[in-house]
Amino acid sequence: MDNSVGDVLTGVGPRLRALRRARGTTLAELADETGLTASTLSRLENGKLRPTLEQLLPLARAHGVPLDDLVAAPPTGDPRIHLRPVRRSGLVLVPLTRRAGGIQAYKVIYPPAGRTSTMTLQTHEGYEWFYVLDGHVRFVLGEQEFLLGVGEAAEFDTRIPHSIGSADSRPAELLTLFGAQGERAHLGPSGH
Template sequence: MTTSEDVLAGVGPRLQALRRARGLSLAALAAETSLTASTLSRLENGKLRPTLEQLLPLARAYGVPLDDLVAAPPTGDPRIHLRPVRRAGFTVVPLTRRPGGIQAYKVIYPPAGGGNTTTLQTHDGYEWFYVLNGNVRLVLGDQEYRLGPGEAAEFDTRTPHQISSADTQPAELLTLFGAQGERAHLTPSPPPPS
């Protein structure tokens, strides 16, 4: 049986792994969480027993549930508790909770004219999306595309782009995004000649 001491002993290595996976220094994390670098170091090395007041800002900084920091045992509840986030007029529901790699999201764009921006954006990464419901307007460079339910698109996000609903209904997408340029859809290589 796992004791509370066992659970708390595992917090330090998890905190250190999360910080290293994100490439953060103790000083940078300290600035983001308002905890001192010394406190963070002692938490990671197991020399300081973590408190809720210390773990909450760390969970926020890493974007993970508190349960992930303490490796809370599963409750047996099969429900998934997703937390939607509103961003620039649209709603994003994170579907993955691990750091790095390709991330999955459900994205809901409001009806056309309902707060959609017309500004093209660029950023590092690669995006693939599948239209679940509604119609989507994808502007990619100087090209414009309209996609309906069951259609998919993929593109390098360094290309100026904008995604929005194409009509008076919300558009729902399943999106896979690789911040490091990982592609979600790979074409297999042809077999070598015989």
């Protein structure tokens, strides 16, 4: 094995440890997720065991990162990010963030408003910020209802009952940032 491959593999352990700690996951929890033993995971993180592809694939899946991120593969010269849209409950979600944990970014396309004006309110842990890229958005937050257009943004605690959707017969496109509770997107001159 030449030195460049050895150098790449040597750096895998610290990256694995950093990813696991960033997620707040224990070795035992990661072992359950990946099917690898906690001992093997510890030896990989400490550099006492050289990783194999069979070990790296479930680790990349568990951490929600591309395999290239685990081995710090050198850039290929192609700066494009290949986005893979996901369809869920009538929405089109385009993940813009490739790392696990922290604030996640998405482009979300809401279908045109239906014949009924009823919107189902939902609650969940987290904090969300969205910016309207195209169309008109009907945003319900608790007892309040807002109509937002292109260039407008909203920020809210997702534990408050809420609903977001297109306000008319056209799809609505949003840029959305979502984070765990306490992670807020502050957009102001002072950052507060």
